Amino acid sequence: MLEEDQNIETRLIPILEQVSDPEIPVLSIMDMGVVRSAIIENGIVQVQITPTYSGCPAMDVIGEDIKKALKEANYESNIELILAPAWTTDWITPRGRKALEDYGIAAPLDAEADKAVLLKGKRMVKCTNCSSQNTKLISQFGSTACKAQFKCEDCLEPFDYFKCFK
């Protein structure tokens, strides 16, 4: 098994999928890729989660929400925060990317395209409202550290772009 692989017991998956990211409520923590392992040891679920960003203020809430969801399914649990391997936007699932887009946040481009849009002003991020690529960077940092602020020059709608992080 690769270090990057998740290790989650199948029967726990539906429970963990109910827990959403407090800052992006349409996204489950599973689709976000922050749950790295969840295994039952001596009747207690040992869960390992990893933060998206070091200063992510949502981690405590996510930990509590996981505990609560597992408790409702009659599991006691321990939550451990791990730093390695470091989270990357590649761990966001295809379903997660779609949820982001539907919610109005453009999903991350690959690393090279990300640099081109953030540094060189290339127009490659698709507007989440009208799908136009005629979009312009307004701010490298958005409503949270993981996002940048863009504006569509066709429909004029401002929107968030989830920055590539790897």
Added chain:
Amino acid sequence: MKQNLYKYILGIADNSLILGQRMGALTGHGPSLETDIACTNISLDLFGQVRNYYQYAAKLKGDNTTEDDIAFLRKEREYFNVLLVEQPDTNFAYTIARQFLFDSYHFLFLTELQKSYDITLSAIAKKSIKEVSYHKRFSSDWIKRLGDGTEISHENIQEAINELWTYTDELFHQTEEDKIMVKENIGVDVTRLKEVYYDAVNGILKEATLDIPESKWFQKGGKHGIHTEHLGYILSDLQYMQRTYPNMEW
């Protein structure tokens, strides 16, 4: 306790704490909404990194020490950040120059720290460098915008770079703990980063149509706990709650 490692971690973490405090203090005072958000987001990243370092240091120290004890209950001489990060926000150009001069170093430092034999430090470095590469892009971008902007912005950023230049050499000084940590393959040999640093920084300054300062007079002391007068004021703000209401918790 591993005294050398403990002190080494504080040296790294205190830079992020003090710079994070400086940037956080700009909340609501940024020159535009976008820069305001950027400064506070950078602050948040730095504080996140600091927590990881201090939690590790607290574990090494034992006797129920917490990350908060380390952050809030030391005296001025017990902070080991470099002088650069404690310099004031005289104007936006100073904020950007300080950030740029530090980010350029921070990025190189973390690149090397990823190779540390200490798995916790290596993990923190691997996590932090992703964030710091965004900080570096932001501050480098602004150096160019201000340098290659209007006459006034050019003049202001040149002045800020000239004033802060004197604090850059200290980034590459080694303390006794640094030397020991390098020997044990835990720490980064900062003396080896110096040339790459000035090459990178000078390259961006040139692109920004700015002059590279010629002064060879450099200030030092922060790494040994000897600070400029600014740190005391920062700490009085930072530590206010813990000093006024000891042991308070959120």
